[in-house]
Amino acid sequence: MRIAILGGDGYCGWATALYLSNKGHSIAIIDNFSRRLWDFELGVQTLTPIRPLPERLAVWQQLTGKSIETFVGDVTDYEFLASVIGSFRPEVVVHFAEQRSAPYSMIDQKHAVFTQVNNVVGNLNLLFAIRELSPDCHIVKLGTMGEYGTPNIDIEEGYITIEHNGRRDTLPYPMQPGSFYHLSKVHDSHNIRFACRIWGLRATDLNQGVVYGTLTDEVQMDEALINRFDYDEVFGTVLNRFCAQAAFGAPLTVYGKGGQTRGFLDIRDTVRCIELVCLNPADRGEFRVYNQFTEQFSVLDLARLVQMVARDKDLNVQINHVPDPRVEAEAHYYNAKHSKLTDLGLQPHLLSDSLVNSLIDIAIRYRDRIDPALFHPQVNWRVARNQRRAGVSTIAREILVGEELQGD
Amino acid sequence: MRIAILGGDGYCGWATALYLSNKGHSIAIIDNFSRRLWDFELGVQTLTPIRPLPERLAVWQQLTGKSIETFVGDVTDYEFLASVIGSFRPEVVVHFAEQRSAPYSMIDQKHAVFTQVNNVVGNLNLLFAIRELSPDCHIVKLGTMGEYGTPNIDIEEGYITIEHNGRRDTLPYPMQPGSFYHLSKVHDSHNIRFACRIWGLRATDLNQGVVYGTLTDEVQMDEALINRFDYDEVFGTVLNRFCAQAAFGAPLTVYGKGGQTRGFLDIRDTVRCIELVCLNPADRGEFRVYNQFTEQFSVLDLARLVQMVARDKDLNVQINHVPDPRVEAEAHYYNAKHSKLTDLGLQPHLLSDSLVNSLIDIAIRYRDRIDPALFHPQVNWRVARNQRRAGVSTIAREILVGEELQGD
Secondary structure, three states: OOOEOOOOOOHHHHHHHHHHHHHOOEEEEEOOOOHHHHHHOOOOOOOOOOEEEEHHHHHHHHHHHHOOOEEEEOOOOHHHHHHHHHHHHOEEEOOOOEEEEEEEHOEHHHHHHHHHHHHHHHHHHHHHHHHOOOOOEEEEEEHHHHHHOOOOOEOOOEEEEEEEOEEEEEEOOOOOOOHHHHHHHHHHHHHHHHHHHHOOEEEEEEEEEEEEOOOOOOOOHHHHHHOOOOOOOOOOOOOOOOHHHHHOOOEEEEOOOOOEEEEEEHHHHHHHHHHHHHHHOOOOOOEEEEEEEEEEEEEHHHHHHHHHHHOOOOOOOOEEOOOOOOOOOOOOOOOOOOOHHHHHOOOOOOOHHHHHHHHHHHHHHHHHOOOHHHHHHOOOOOOOOOOOOOHHHHHHHHHHHHHHHOOO | EEEEEEEEHHHHHHHHHHHHHHHOOOOEEOOHHHHHHHHHHHHHOOOOOOOOOHHHHHHHHHOOOOOOOOEOOOOOHHHHHHHHHHHHHHOEEEEOOOOOOHHOOOOOOOHHHHHHHHHHHHHHHHHHHHHHOOOEEEEEEEEEEEEEEOOOOOEEEEEEEEOOOOOEEEEEEEOOOOOOHHHHHHHHHHHHHHHHHHOOEEEEEEEEOEOOOOOOOOHHHHHHHHOOOOOOOOOOOOOHHHHHHHOOOOOOEEEOOOOEEEEEEEHHHHHHHHHHHHHHOOOOEEEEEEEEEEEOEEHHHHHHHHHHHHOOOOOOOOOOEEEEOOOOOOOOOOOEEOOOOHHHHHOOOOOOOHHHHHHHHHHHHHHHHHHHHHHOOOOOOOEEEEEOOOHHHHHHHHHHHHHHOOOO
């Protein structure tokens, strides 16, 4: 199939592009490298030293003989996006090209507005470009499990049948997102559902859980293909951060009680889910919603798992409960359905000690690149203007290392 | 009270500003006159000849001795909005300053993106400005009944209690908006609910029905205070348009079967509802949702009412069923709750023959300003690029008048 990967230079996008290219699909990566720019803005870097996209792609071609097209530009620029759709003529567009960090969106007014405008406009542009140029193309959109929040009832996959005052209807599942970023994804979902209804587009919204891991078969082929591994408080996902903390000898920073329960998945399952969805497109006019995760864990569950695996490696790791910078329930009911991707054939890579072990090993290998000041949360949901800046992390470094080593 | 009216030069905003000023409140109008600009863009004008804002306000002061402050600028400019909040220090901000036409948002990609960015960013800016400068201030936000769509169950006021798999929760009511404009209001509602939760802001979201009428006690005091009366296919609300059509002798353009049922209210009830909500603020951290309408009608009900009233005035008015330019159910269940504003003390002005009669009289008075080409829908939901332009209406004029006079 001809598959365009918007955001193909990012964490999930890069793994997906290589995986699908390896399966024989014709791949185009569309990216403007904003993810790399945000690293500079925040004064952070991926633990793993990623290479520039042209170098990545040259090595991929040498190793496999497969070439991946590149279009450099911004999906919020309609003329650019339309020209890509018009010239590449994809059968599927996989849309990862959004600002995906909740803390980033909560820094201040400018970051909140940027996140929502960037994500909503890019997604609207995609809907219009598909409608105008390629209405049969299947849109595969990355949403997030964070759109649902933590309701006191079971979370279904996108829709819920409600009986009310003697009548019944199946309606979009009510959303209670927990950051301006998560809100942007809710806005996207509403916009896509509407476009499917009025224009007969076909779309699948993948409400993805928290992704962990960095290795897939493809990125393991060569050091030059290595994927991102973010461990900082803004872009780092929780399990990756814990493994970096364990490798560094810093306490694991659990926000509040740690009873926050979420859906998680291995990045190897992310790429397989995308493949399954590409191979099984939505019907014309259909807006499907799949919950893309494989297991539920609380944050404290994960911290304890990392602590236990680290102990077997003779690393003494403490768990620090730091004040929760987010406004969220620290203990709550959580039962989210996730059978639709399994029905399509997903065989999950469940979280194992050996996976955690390999993540800690990666972090140990690149230990010199770790800046422990980046472990500590600096973006507080409760204030509207966080002073988190590149400079701060350097200043905070010494203070913080001292503090954290005191344990809890 | 000190009340800031964002969008105070518009249809609902102007009526509200004068009404609250007359009641003795200190009023500031914040406006950038985009509503007047869109008239130029579309080649349309209000049926009633409205005056420039400074003239309106000078006459108001002469008549009543009351002055209304003016701040000219764009709420999507954060520095401007923050400076207004900082200097006027309102106890309530009433936020009307959004692009409010569904057809306008459906013209093409640029208009869809403009509508969502304009509305979402202005509203986000307001949330941040209140959080940073005046966290106790009550935000009164105009939403729309169109956020709900037409579910097959009763529509509640913002929230619904759901029993599901043996558990129960009260969650935001699921939304199924029917245009990129209506979607922008759903995005706003989600953003405000979140800001109330994390920052303890107080807000009331008024999901308003379709407003009709143009006269309030205040605007009737002088010709210079006259309010807008939009009858065109883009900004004209349906009852106003039917009355203009009746006055002109053109058939009433009912979209499709006309079974589309919606909530409606008199503009005199709009201003009273705003007053009631200002006087009874939400608690800190509370996000209230009220459905602001007084009666349900189908579009065909209204056409028949106008036809009947017109007949008594010896106007022979036909009803034309034109193909529905929107994608919507033309016949459906509709039962929307609206008791919360009545509980606060609203005594509705229900739609009467005499009100319709007075609207037709206004339209007859300004008959020379009617351009019948503007009656006919030119924005089709099914296409992504509508060629509706100022020039088109002139060209279409002769063709259209001929067509419509054939009746149905």
